[in-house]
Amino acid sequence: MLAKILRQKFINFFVQKHNHKEIPSSSLIPENDPTVLFTTAGMHPLVPYLMGEKHPQGTRLVDIQKCLRTDDIDEVGDATHCTFFEMLGNWSLGDYFKKSAILWSYEFLTEELKLNPDLLCVSCFAGDENAKKDEQAAEIWESLGFVKNEKAEKNQKKRLYFYGKKENWWGPAGQTGPCGPDTEIFYYNGVNKQNPYEKGGPAENNQWVEIWNNVFMEYNKKEDGHFEELKQKNVDTGMGLERVTAILQNKKTHFSTELFQQKDTEKFLMEVLYEQMGINKAEITDSRTKSERIILDHLRAVTFIIGDQRGVIPSNTDQGYVVRKLLRRAIRHGKKIGINKSFCHILAQEFIKIYEDIYPELKKNEQKILTEMEKEEKKFLQTLEHGEKEFAKIATTLKEHNQNIISGRLAFRLYDTYGFPFEITKELAKENDLEIDEKGFKEAFDKHKELSKQGAEQKFSGGLADNSKEVTKLHTATHLLHQALRSVLGNHVEQKGSNITAERLRFDFSQTEKMTEEQIKEVEKIVNEQIQKSLPITFEMISVDTAKKAGAIGLFEDKYAQLGNKIKVYKIGDFSMEICGGPHIANTNELKNFKIIKEESSSAGVRRIKAVVGK
Numbered sequence: 071m072l073a074k075i076l077r078q079k080f081i082n083f084f085v086q087k088h089n090h091k092e093i094p095s096s097s098l099i100p101e102n103d104p105t106v107l108f109t110t111a112g113m114h115p116l117v118p119y120l121m122g123e124k125h126p127q128g129t130r131l132v133d134i135q136k137c138l139r140t141d142d143i144d145e146v147g148d149a150t151h152c153t154f155f156e157m158l159g160n161w162s163l164g165d166y167f168k169k170s171a172i173l174w175s176y177e178f179l180t181e182e183l184k185l186n187p188d189l190l191c192v193s194c195f196a197g198d199e200n201a202k203k204d205e206q207a208a209e210i211w212e213s214l215g216f217v218k219n220e221k222a223e224k225n226q227k228k229r230l231y232f233y234g235k236k237e238n239w240w241g242p243a244g245q246t247g248p249c250g251p252d253t254e255i256f257y258y259n260g261v262n263k264q265n266p267y268e269k270g271g272p273a274e275n276n277q278w279v280e281i282w283n284n285v286f287m288e289y290n291k292k293e294d295g296h297f298e299e300l301k302q303k304n305v306d307t308g309m310g311l312e313r314v315t316a317i318l319q320n321k322k323t324h325f326s327t328e329l330f331q332q333k334d335t336e337k338f339l340m341e342v343l344y345e346q347m348g349i350n351k352a353e354i355t356d357s358r359t360k361s362e363r364i365i366l367d368h369l370r371a372v373t374f375i376i377g378d379q380r381g382v383i384p385s386n387t388d389q390g391y392v393v394r395k396l397l398r399r400a401i402r403h404g405k406k407i408g409i410n411k412s413f414c415h416i417l418a419q420e421f422i423k424i425y426e427d428i429y430p431e432l433k434k435n436e437q438k439i440l441t442e443m444e445k446e447e448k449k450f451l452q453t454l455e456h457g458e459k460e461f462a463k464i465a466t467t468l469k470e471h472n473q474n475i476i477s478g479r480l481a482f483r484l485y486d487t488y489g490f491p492f493e494i495t496k497e498l499a500k501e502n503d504l505e506i507d508e509k510g511f512k513e514a515f516d517k518h519k520e521l522s523k524q525g526a527e528q529k530f531s532g533g534l535a536d537n538s539k540e541v542t543k544l545h546t547a548t549h550l551l552h553q554a555l556r557s558v559l560g561n562h563v564e565q566k567g568s569n570i571t572a573e574r575l576r577f578d579f580s581q582t583e584k585m586t587e588e589q590i591k592e593v594e595k596i597v598n599e600q601i602q603k604s605l606p607i608t609f610e611m612i613s614v615d616t617a618k619k620a621g622a623i624g625l626f627e628d629k630y631a632q633l634g635n636k637i638k639v640y641k642i643g644d645f646s647m648e649i650c651g652g653p654h655i656a657n658t659n660e661l662k663n664f665k666i667i668k669e670e671s672s673s674a675g676v677r678r679i680k681a682v683v684g685k
Contacts, residue, residue: 071328073315076183077134077428080158080309083178084132088170090160091127093635095136095429099380099389101568107389108138108375112159113285113306118651119163120248120287120304125651126611126636129165134158134311136378136429138371140392143399146367147360149323150279153396154371155312162305168253171284171305172210175255179282183318188227189258191271191278192216195239195251196232200297201289203232204251211253219271231271240285240306248300250288257281257317281317282309325363330370332420339366339420346416347409361403368400369414369443373421376439377432380567383673384446390673397443398450402491405454414443450489457490458498465502474503478510485511486518540572540685543661546607546642546654547597547683548577550664552623553646554596555579555679558589565624566676574667574682581677585669597664604659605643611636617649624649 084090096115098108109115112135119125135157145151162171179185192211197203208218208230216230232238241249258266260277272278287304289297312324319327331338340362344350375382375393384394397414404413418439426433464480476499484490492511499506548568555563559581567578585593612620613636622639623646640654641647655661662684672678 071333072318073311073327073329074428076311076315076318077156077158079182080178081132081134083182084130084160084174088130088160088174090130090132091635093127093131093133095134097380098136098138098375098378099382099567101380107392108140109135110137110139111135111306112137112157112161112308115651116161116163116306117247118653120302120306121653122302123651123653125163126638129163131161131163132159133161136374138375140396147363149325150313152312152324152367152371154367154374155310158309158311158314160305160307164302164304167303167305168207168284168286169210171286171307172207172253173214175282175284175307175309176214179255183314185257185317186263187215189263189266191229191231191256191258191266193231193233193238193254193256193272195253196234198235201239201251204238204253204286207251207253207284207286208232222267225265227266229267229271231273233273237273240283241287242291246291246293248287248289248304249291249297250286250300252283252285254280255282255284259317259322279313279317280310281313283307323363325366329424330366331424333423339417342420343409343413343416347411347413349408358407361407364403365400366417368396369417370421372396372400372414372443373418373432373439374425374429376442377422377429377435379431381435381438383438383442385673394446397446398453398489398491401447401450402494406493412444412447414447415440418443453489454494457484457488457494460484460488461490461495461498465498465504468504474505476504476506478507478512478514481506481508481511482514482518485515538572539655541570542653543655543683544570544572544575546658547661547664547681548575549640549642549646549648549650549654550597550600550658550661551575551577551593551679551681552579552648553642554593554600555581556623557596558592559585566672574680577679577681578672578676579679580675582675584671585677590666590669594664594666600642600645601658601661601664603643604657605645606657607640607642607654609638609640609654611638613637617647620647622647622649 081092085092096109100106100109100114106114112133113120115135125131136154137157138154140153142151143153146153160174179190180187194207194211195201195204211230216228217226219229219231222229238252238254239249240252241247256272256278258277259279260266260275262268269275269277272280285306287306288300290300291297312327312329315327315329316322316324321327326338332342372393375389382389382393384390384397386394400414422432422436422439432439461484464476468474468476476495481492481495484495485492496506548570552563552565562580564580565577566580569576617637617639637649638651639647640650642658664681664683666679666681668680670678
């Protein structure tokens with residue numbers, strides 16, 4: 071498969087030619103990061119190292135990171151946007167900088183992938199009151215034959231553009247943290263390859279597809295909004311596997327590539343689905359293409375989220391809510407194109423077959439993926455049934471009063487209370503010769519959205535790179551808590567998730583039964599005993615086998631063992647030994663004391679503890 075070859079070619083290029091170390095893809099569910107629900111970029115798992123922590127594998131890294139973004143969810147259905155994607159990235163942690171990063175990315179695209187240089191264009195940061203124009207990056211591109219657009223002649227190829235922060239600046243991911251200018255590489259995927267600039271550059275013509283982004287982390291944004299230069303300047307690059315695969319296969323969209331194609335028959339997955347469902351493709355409405363893409367994209371994303379090593383199932387909060395939203399959106403679009411049976415699990419099985427060689431956790435968690443999808447689909451179909459009944463009541467009442475307009479408030483109640491999609495409300499209204507106050511619905515929806523946004527901002531206000539003393543203390547406390555839980559409840563206890571703000575820690579762990587008051591007090595007692603002992607906190611870099619034999623706990627990535635990499639293991643005296651990237655305090659006495667403020671259920675087989683330490 072071309073995508074598999076592309077993944078390996080990328081890794082080999084940086085490992086064999088440029089002395090990088092391969093690291094495994096981290097979980098889609100971030101650990102100890104209160105600012106994001108999912109891993110949205112390759113840099114998220116590397117934040118401690120971008121801020122100065124020493125990485126076990128050194129200063130040059132390369133990986134293929136599973137990512138998920140929902141900020142562009144309304145764009146999914148076009149040729150290029152997707153929620154789940156794979157990001158190919160190379161990293162410099164205070165090692166090489168702009169020149170090497172740019173030269174190597176250009177070398178890989180033109181020599182390894184054989185892309186036509188005349189169909190590439192690039193952009194750099196134009197500068198503003200906080201940071202200067204990136205002439206350094208521009209000069210490197212000029213040495214490769216790129217010409218600034220304002221100096222370009224009419225038929226000039228390989229052009230260089232300058233854009234502002236919106237286009238050519240990355241970060242910080244939260245309120246504070248590492249950030250800097252970036253330089254983006256675009257490939258022309260249009261029809262007029264003799265004159266690709268006829269309709270302008272990337273800002274004017276969407277046939278220029280962004281394929282690679284080199285981020286130069288030169289600055290650190292402080293809480294007061296001030297930008298200071300980083301002591302350790304880093305390079306963070308990312309190239310989208312889906313987009314490049316489409317270009318290499320001469321396709322207009324990644325939905326037409328092998329990433330959405332059955333392995334054994336080479337049929338595209340929607341064809342496989344239609345055949346299994348007994349649907350005549352010719353009878354499907356004209357709008358099917360967008361719906362098909364949404365279905366494929368969302369179900370691939372859900373397959374990866376549920377099948378992740380820290381997998382999340384549908385629920386009404388946090389990551390679970392996103393899973394539910396993606397699934398229900400896929401189901402609704404299935405209904406829109408005439409699919410009235412359970413179908414999500416069918417496509418999930420196909421995605422597992424496509425990706426299981428690269429991501430074996432999908433096969434390992436296959437039954438969980440299929441079961442949760444079928445449960446959610448059944449539940450949502452019941453939701454649709456309830457919503458249709460409620461709609462019928464509204465329609466009857468209106469007709470009894472000789473009215474034909476459904477208020478925005480009622481339409482939004484159907485959406486908010488019953489989970490009834492607005493598009494279906496519109497369809498039913500049309501069938502019943504009714505109209506909808508769409509403006510009123512939008513006003514109610516926007517008000518709800520703003521309240522949700524304010525809640526999210528309040529919840530996730532800590533900043534991605536929040537390495538404050540408070541967060542560092544609470545992060546260290548999770549190690550003590552983890553080991554204390556194993557001491558009290560048993561060695562079946564494993565960390566299932568962690569979320570830390572400056573005020574409290576939240577720790578999810580495997581446990582079926584609710585903890586008793588006595589067990590909670592015993593865990594507290596054990597943790598406080600370690601605090602009073604003033605235990606030193608140290609780390610060492612050792613192999614996976616050595617860590618396992620020594621009894622270290624934590625999430626062992628299977629791929630680490632395959633790569634022969636060393637991992638970072640933190641020890642708290644003789645009490646705790648755990649795999650972790652950091653940061654940590656130096657001694658347990660800095661915590662002063664530890665108090666569990668809540669113990670509750672998180673999901674099936676998972677309990678959650680919230681706790682605080684002394685100020």
